[in-house]
Amino acid sequence: MNSQIIRHRFPDGWKIKELNEFADDSADSFVDGPFGSDLKVSDYTPEGVRVLQLQNLGDGIFKNNSKIYTSETKAMQLRRCVTKPGDIIIAKMAEPLARAAIVPSIDRKSLIVADLIKLRTAKDVDSNFLVNYINFYDFRREADRLSTGTTRTRISLSTLKKISLPYPPIEQQKKIAEILTSVDNLIEQTQNLIDKYTAVKQGMMADLFSRGIDLSGTQENNKSYGQLRPSYEYAPELYHETELGWVPRDWDVVKIDNISTQMTNGFVGVATPHYANENEAGIRYLYGNNVRADKLELDTVLKIKPEFHQKLQKSQLRQGDMLTVQSGHIGTTAIVPPNFGEANCHALIITRLVQSKILPEFLSFYLNSAIGMNRMEEIFVGSTIKHVNVKELKSFLVPLPSIEEQQAALNKIVGARNLIDDELKYLEKLKLKKKGLMQDLLTGKVKVD
Secondary structure (H helix, E strand, O other): OOOOOOOOOOOOOOEEEEHHHHEOOOOOOEEEOOOHHHOOHHHEEOOOEEEEOHHHEOOOOEOOOOOEEEOHHHHHHOHHHEEOOOOEEEEOEOOOOOOEEEOOOOOOOEEEOOOEEEEOEOOOOOHHHHHHHHOOHHHHHHHHHOOEOOOOOEOOHHHHHOOEEEEOOHHHHHHHHHHHHHHHHHHHHHHHHHHHHHHHHHHHHHHHOOOOEOOOOOOOOOOOOOOEOOOOOOOHHHEEEEOOEEEEOOOEEEEHHHHEEEEEEOEOOOOHHHEOOOOOOOEEEEOHHHEEOOEEOOOOOEEEOHHHHHHOHHHOOOOOOEEEEOOOOOOOEEEOOOOOOOEEEEOEEEEEEOOOOOOHHHHHHHHHOHHHHHHHHHHOEOOOOOEOOHHHHHOOEEEEOOHHHHHHHHHHHHHHHHHHHHHHHHHHHHHHHHHHHHHHHOOOOOOOO
């Protein structure tokens, strides 16, 4: 198969070169990792030379999460596969295929595994420019076209080397890289902020669902009014022992069945023949993939014909109903929001809550929290495919503060979630901005001086 690229009208002075021409002229500048038999699990050590794996390579970013090592001796045996900071690593396998990132300055050297490729650039190549182009749509599409495999696609080093791409003068490469890197830095900062807010929210929820909020007395006579209660270790007199352990003494512990009027399964038959066409009026029909933690994902929601919806009386949804996923991402819950309109669902557990006893959103947040999910795992059934069913969920115990305390906790959780949502929206804008810049700059549509 011959490599092709989209023939953009590149600016004067831009050349077309194969990827191997971007590497320096040393013998091991563009190589893939060792054969599996040359680097086995038995070669891993508690410390030594870092081994870079496929999971360390995100979509255009280096992920410093999974850390394994091998000995200096083994690294020396496989020295052709040793990388250093500034090298580019490329994935031979999806998803996505041929994604690339620059090795950061976290280790003096490291060793790549078989499914990674190392590329050390020539002096007249800007590594940031090149890694952006490798992650660009045009290059990815070409890599996909030349890939092999059916269940999981892969690309060989020899094939990758022959893919053609534009080669601007080095000063233009640097300018393009500078612009794109500035956006990358904003993306990284925003993602770090999201991670920080998420960690804060998780910690807050752990406290709210175990300690709760002190609403005793009034703001005038209680300095801790509206704040977290002291923990059991510091104020055991504020707690009582229950089947869920020590909880605030004015909390109850109840079965979900005691705070609901109905719990039932959604429709479990075949709905496919009853889907509404694009041009027909239809009723939302939710599957498990539409239920995410504390919210419904409606971008991919399907619709059924109104007459079929009317036949499915049992699984018709109302505002405030709690939906729980039975299999897949088991136990994940979300609440049907206000003004949602008519809707139905497939194979979800529908719980109709007594809202004078519990706020649906409070219960949903509890079940989706680390505390709730850890306990939910205890009621999963099935040997090969785990799932949760109505019987177990009815008997599931949950803490029950006063409605006022539930609302106070909700206000704090929703406030934290809104901060995260705002940053997620900004992150999406930044990603779209970078996508547009890549299209303009890497094709030469917008010239740089």
